[in-house]
Amino acid sequence: MGIADIIGFTAAVICSLATIPQVIKIYRTKATRDLSLGTFAALGTGLFLWVVYGLLIHSVPVIFGNAFGLSLVLYVIIMKLIHG
Numbered sequence: 001m002g003i004a005d006i007i008g009f010t011a012a013v014i015c016s017l018a019t020i021p022q023v024i025k026i027y028r029t030k031a032t033r034d035l036s037l038g039t040f041a042a043l044g045t046g047l048f049l050w051v052v053y054g055l056l057i058h059s060v061p062v063i064f065g066n067a068f069g070l071s072l073v074l075y076v077i078i079m080k081l082i083h084g
Contacts, residue, residue, distance in 0.1 A: 005061045012065020019072040032080040040080065044073040 001009075026032055047070040054062030 001061075005059070008059065009061030009065055012061060012069065016065060016069035016072060019069060019076070023072050023075055026076060026079045026083075030079070030083050032076070032083045035076065035080055037077065037080050040073055040076050044070060044077060047073060 022035075026035075047066045050066035051063055051070060054060075054066060
C-alpha cells in the first residue's frame with residue numbers, strides 16, 4: 001500500500017468516524033425527529049457513488065472506507081424512516 005492509499009484510507013475512516021456519535025445517539029434514544037432525511041439520503045448517495053468509483057478504479061481504501069460510511073448512513077436512514 002502506497003502513501004496515496006494510506007492517505008485515502010485515513011481520510012475515509014476519519015469521515016466515517018464522524019457519523020458514529022450520531023449513530024450511537026440514535027441507537028440509545030431512538031430519536032431522529034430533528035435529523036434531515038434529505039441530507040442523509042444525499043450523503044448516502046454520494047458514499048454509494050464513491051464505492052462504485054472505488055470498484056471501477058480498483059482502490060481498496062476508497063471501497064472499504066466509503067462502504068463503512070455508507071453502512072452507518074444507511075442505519076441512520078432506516079432509523080429515521082422507522083422512528084420519524
